[in-house]
Amino acid sequence: MAEVIGEFNSVSDLLLSDGSLQFAFLTLLIGIITIILVYRKFSNWILTRKFSYTRSHLSNFVRSALLPIFALILITAVNGYVQITEIFLDDQQGADTPQQIFAKILNSLNLVIIGYTTSHLIPIVIRKQNATREEKEDFIIWREKRGFGDDDNDFFHMIYKWQPPKEPPEDMNKAEFKRLLETKEGRKTLEKFRTNKGFEIGTLVPLVKDPFETWKKSEREKYEKYYQDCTSGNNQVGQKLRPGAEPNEIFSIDQWRSEKRLRYYDPVKPGARPAGYAEKQKELMPKSLTSFIPPLIFSGFLIGLLVWWNVDLFVLGTALAGLGVGIGFALKETLENLFAYLMIRKDKVFVEGDRVLIEDYNGYVHKITTRITYIRHALNESIAIFPTRQMVGTKVVNFSKEYGYVPAVIKIGTSYLNDPQQVCSILVKVGKRAMKEIVDENGRHLAVQERCPYLDNNKPSCGCDHEIVDMTQPWVLFDDFEDSALMFEMWVYVRDYGSQFKMKSNLRLMVYQEFKKHDIRIPWPIRTIYSGNQIREEKEIEKLDELRKKTYDEYGPGEMNKF
Known part of the structure; x- marks a missing residue:
């Protein structure tokens, strides 16, 4: 030296x-x-x-x-x-x-x-x-969806031709199958047809030499139009957006693709986001x-x-x-944060977007850095800032890890004059109806289930049956005897933590409707002194006993039949 x-x-x-x-x-x-x-x-x-x-x-x-x-x-x-x-x-x-x-x-x-x-x-x-x-994964999704919403002139069928099967599927008779093959609309119906097991029928025959390259060229042309609309003023804000401006006003092609994925592949409108949004999204992307x-x-x-x-x-x-030892003592917390960050990334303890519970703070992981971790409150009330090292030294409940589904649980109290077995059967009916009817804004069912209800109508699955579901749904329990009511619980598993709130709200509305229809009474939280009125109430309830028995025969008492 x-x-x-x-x-x-x-x-x-x-x-x-x-x-x-x-x-x-x-x-x-x-x-x-x-x-x-x-x-x-x-x-x-x-x-x-x-x-x-x-x-x-x-x-x-x-x-x-x-x-x-x-x-x-x-x-x-x-x-x-x-x-x-x-x-x-x-x-x-x-x-x-x-x-x-x-x-x-x-x-x-x-x-x-x-x-x-x-x-x-x-x-x-x-x-x-x-x-x-990621582009190849987008292409596979595009093929499964038979095109994206921003495709022009039925672009999918310019690349692929649907070839019908030689024999009709098990769910369809030969006469209906031949009738549908004779018309253009009928062939479209067959192309969208799904068997009761969720399988497509027929095959896709490429009409071009390389479908992926043709599709990729089309996506680039879409981005070219997006860029042209941004810079020409033909956009949501009605003025020319400047390339290279600070803050950035235009998505690059990679950010544009990422934005489409976040929007379930809906078209990205030029100028729809405020200035700086593209740069902010880039900053919030997890560091690999x-x-x-x-x-x-x-x-x-x-x-x-x-x-x-x-x-x-x-x-x-x-x-x-020797120098490192001195620096290590001086930067002890910084190094702890750095190694904690590496452990979180390597072991995937949680990632951006996961719903977690840390020290009684419930929210979404907003951003993980080598120094601090941001957790956004579930109701957007605040953002909690934790040292990253704390994430590996404290109890973390991850609601999104592995199996993302969680139970939506509601509690219901009914009158002692109602038969609890009949109440359970009505709740089972409500739960099964909710699993079929309650969907998000994109038409996807909130409840995870073994079989998507869309398959019953020979339509593509929305994805609610892609999770591993090994529980009986809905799960209805006779929970307790309370002073004023018989208490019941109903559980329906939904696909993520946030979906439970919409599911529970809709379940309560449906329960109210069915209880009113079947004269299942929800008591007031007061003491009632009967003076001859009990006989009158029993007679009133007996009027709809046949309807309740019919529901019970169809849906059963839920979990009560196991005892």
Whole structure:
């Protein structure tokens, strides 16, 4: 190490005495400053070009590689000048001359630049590969959905032709099958037909050489139109949006695809989001482990460079270890947060969007960083900020991990004059009706179930039966005897934590309707002193006893039949 320091001292002495090295050093310094200034102008100019939005990965690659390329050219040129001037020196014997040491320093700078550039280009390549993989997944979904809502002119059937089966499915007789095959509308009906097990019938025959590439070209054309509408003023805000503006006003093609996924592949309207939304979405995207690639690769280059300079790595390692211990104590909490972040990402304890309960705070994971974790309250009342290290040192209840479904539970009290078995059968009826009828804004059932109700009408499943469901639904229990009422519980499992609230609200409405229809009485929370009225109430209730018995015979008493 001392030898290396001495070499650098000899170079500094030579810079004060040798005119050629002073000229080389000055040229290098001015050249680097000029390149940086020009690069900043050029980089900002690229961000305003359409190329930066339609080919974002290539744009990032160019911006990351351009500055190092010019720096390498400059350093190599200066290095060549230094080595040429050395030829004309008289003293070429003995130890390395200052010119040789200076040339070695310039070569080291080249290696540092190459290492830095490589470490930043590799993550760009990885992100491009991930984007290509996600694009193929989008294509599979597009094929399953028979096209997206923003396709033009029945684009799906320009790529694929549906070929009917030779024999009708088990759910359809031959006469009906032949009748549907004779008309265009009938063939469309058969194409959308699903068997009682949820399977499609027929096959899709490609009409083009490469369906994926044709679809990808179509998606790029959609984005081209989106970009054109943004920059021409033909958008929601009615004015021209500026590429490269701060905050960003236009989605890049990758952000545009991500936004479509969040919207279940509905069209993305130009200018529908406020300025800065695209940049904010990019900031909130979870950081992958690829963000740790640059420092790892760059560290490897630096170690190789030190070996080239004959630095004793054992001595250096010992010194760094001692320094690391001191820094470790000073940055104890910071390092704990960093390693906790790595553990959370590696083990997938939770991810952005999961519903969690941490120290009695119930909400959604908003953002995880190497220092702090943001949890957004379920009712958007507040955002809790936890040190990331606390996430691995405390009890975390994850409602979204593995099996995302949770029970929607309601409690109901009825009069002692009603038969509890009949009440249970009515609640079973309500639960089964709710499982079929209660859907979200996209038509997807809230309840998870073994078989999607849409399949009964030979329509595609909405996805409510894609989860592993091994419980009986609805689950009805006679819970307790209370002072004023017989207490019952009804459980219906829904697909995620947030869906239970809509399910419970709709269940209560349906229970009220069915109880009113069957004269199942919900008592007031007061003490009632009967003075001959009990006989009258019993007679009134008996009037609809046949209807209640009919419901009981059809739906049974739920869990009560197990006892």
